[in-house]
Amino acid sequence: MSQPVTQPQASLYIGGRFVEGQGDVLPVMFAFDGSTIATLHEASADQVGQATETAQAAQPAWAALPPVERGRVLQRAAAIIRERNDELSMLETLDTGKPIQETLVADWESGAAALEYFGGLAATLTGQTIPLGRDWAYTIREPLGVCAGIGAWNYPSQIACWKAAPALIMGNSMVFKPSEETPLGALKLAEILTEAGLPDGVFNVVQGRGAVGAALVNDTRVAKVSLTGSVPTGQKVYAAAAEGMRHVTMELGGKSPLIVFDDANIEDAAGAAILANFYSSGQICSNGTRVFLQEGIAQAFLDRLCERIRNIRIGDPRDPDTQFGPIISDAQAAKIRTAIAAGQSDGARMVAGGPGEGAFVPPTVFADATDDMQIAREEIFGPVLTALTFRDEAEVIARANASPYGLAAGVFTRDLARGHRVAARLEAGTCWINAYNLTPVEMPFGGVKLSGVGRENSAAAIEHYSQIKTVYVGMGDVDAPY
Numbered sequence: 001m002s003q004p005v006t007q008p009q010a011s012l013y014i015g016g017r018f019v020e021g022q023g024d025v026l027p028v029m030f031a032f033d034g035s036t037i038a039t040l041h042e043a044s045a046d047q048v049g050q051a052t053e054t055a056q057a058a059q060p061a062w063a064a065l066p067p068v069e070r071g072r073v074l075q076r077a078a079a080i081i082r083e084r085n086d087e088l089s090m091l092e093t094l095d096t097g098k099p100i101q102e103t104l105v106a107d108w109e110s111g112a113a114a115l116e117y118f119g120g121l122a123a124t125l126t127g128q129t130i131p132l133g134r135d136w137a138y139t140i141r142e143p144l145g146v147c148a149g150i151g152a153w154n155y156p157s158q159i160a161c162w163k164a165a166p167a168l169i170m171g172n173s174m175v176f177k178p179s180e181e182t183p184l185g186a187l188k189l190a191e192i193l194t195e196a197g198l199p200d201g202v203f204n205v206v207q208g209r210g211a212v213g214a215a216l217v218n219d220t221r222v223a224k225v226s227l228t229g230s231v232p233t234g235q236k237v238y239a240a241a242a243e244g245m246r247h248v249t250m251e252l253g254g255k256s257p258l259i260v261f262d263d264a265n266i267e268d269a270a271g272a273a274i275l276a277n278f279y280s281s282g283q284i285c286s287n288g289t290r291v292f293l294q295e296g297i298a299q300a301f302l303d304r305l306c307e308r309i310r311n312i313r314i315g316d317p318r319d320p321d322t323q324f325g326p327i328i329s330d331a332q333a334a335k336i337r338t339a340i341a342a343g344q345s346d347g348a349r350m351v352a353g354g355p356g357e358g359a360f361v362p363p364t365v366f367a368d369a370t371d372d373m374q375i376a377r378e379e380i381f382g383p384v385l386t387a388l389t390f391r392d393e394a395e396v397i398a399r400a401n402a403s404p405y406g407l408a409a410g411v412f413t414r415d416l417a418r419g420h421r422v423a424a425r426l427e428a429g430t431c432w433i434n435a436y437n438l439t440p441v442e443m444p445f446g447g448v449k450l451s452g453v454g455r456e457n458s459a460a461a462i463e464h465y466s467q468i469k470t471v472y473v474g475m476g477d478v479d480a481p482y
């Protein structure tokens, strides 16, 4: 596998070409060893304005194309991504620190699936006709204009594609700001979209920390903001977007429950708990970090879980055998260690893992936790599983729902009637029955309560990147009263 060049031509991508940022330096680190793999510059305020202006100028001609032509561009981009998946996945591994065995299957591949899926929806983006007797009305599904996309660092390229694909197929243009921790993938996406035939200026990338994101959100040319990030950032961005009555999609954090009933297949439930807590070193928004175990199987489940994670291969994420990589940054590792220390001082029993050292925090499991402990309430965004026990269905539903978050939830049981009954009552945007953390593009994904607003993926995402114009058609005389 060839090593990618990690230093991009320049930091920003505006109007179909690379442009150097005029703002502060943005070093890009490889989380595994802290080495600098690229040095970028933030966009200046003027450059954010140039990007939105360019996007605004390019949007009408793009929207005027037949939708299937837009679809072809997205599908060509998907094909290019798949051809270059090895190289792009290695770049993603360097940018995020995630094991290559994960990035090869879960990152660009998922991004390509979104481009392919929304490209294929092109011919279905129609309105309705509404009969009204003599008269009638019809609706036109229109783009919103310039959409701002702002990404988190855990799935940077997937997030960029999940936002770009529905926005672009609807005839919007986009200015995307990746997380300052992982700025490289979005630039590759911009290049690939150009190569696939996207007109210049329809997809632009600016780089920077929160202030650059805020400048983008406050730009009057922006019609919609789609953010993937934490709840506190979401609250700020939603409030700022409200000033200009901008549309929003908010994909935010969670503290999702994974419920395992006594009759569950323990092997499958333990596998799901592993995916729901330790994949991507636990840095996944929908993770099922509150694992509710029915009393009868609690010990057997924990024994099997600990046995399965004991031999996990932790190491250099570039090594194809590595299963578990470093944490994205020192700051995030410190945050996770603080949470682990709180778990210990609150009296939970640590049955696996611990604080680790340097960039690595091993898979950590707390048993005998209670709902009021910090580790059971707050999003940690690291490889820390909190196990809680319960007696019956009504109790576990109430406890699972007693959280301000509502991103996702999981239920393991062999009793499928119970599985559906519990899923129906859980306050979560996505529920898995006898599965966890699978997010195919065909199904809507997003949160309720503090976890977000709007949905990504599936045809439902189109609603969030379009608006409806109604046209009333009078077919006869106008009947005025005076």
Ligand SMILES: NC(=O)c1ccc[n+]([C@@H]2O[C@H](COP(=O)([O-])OP(=O)(O)OC[C@H]3O[C@@H](n4cnc5c(N)ncnc54)[C@H](O)[C@@H]3O)[C@@H](O)[C@H]2O)c1
Pocket: 150, 151, 152, 153, 154, 155, 177, 178, 179, 180, 208, 209, 210, 211, 212, 213, 214, 215, 217, 228, 229, 230, 231, 232, 233, 234, 236, 237, 250, 251, 252, 253, 254, 284, 285, 286, 379, 381, 407, 446, 447, 452
């Ligand atoms: N629901 C989902 O789909 C999903 C997916 C991945 C991650 N997440 C969440 O993301 C969080 C982790 O990512 P993170 O640490 O990068 O999140 P973060 O909130 O710190 O940052 C997210 C993005 O927002 C930008 N930003 C920060 N302040 C801003 C402001 N005032 N205005 C505009 N933009 C601003 C950042 O630069 C970054 O690009 C976790 O809470 C996780 O649950 C959610």
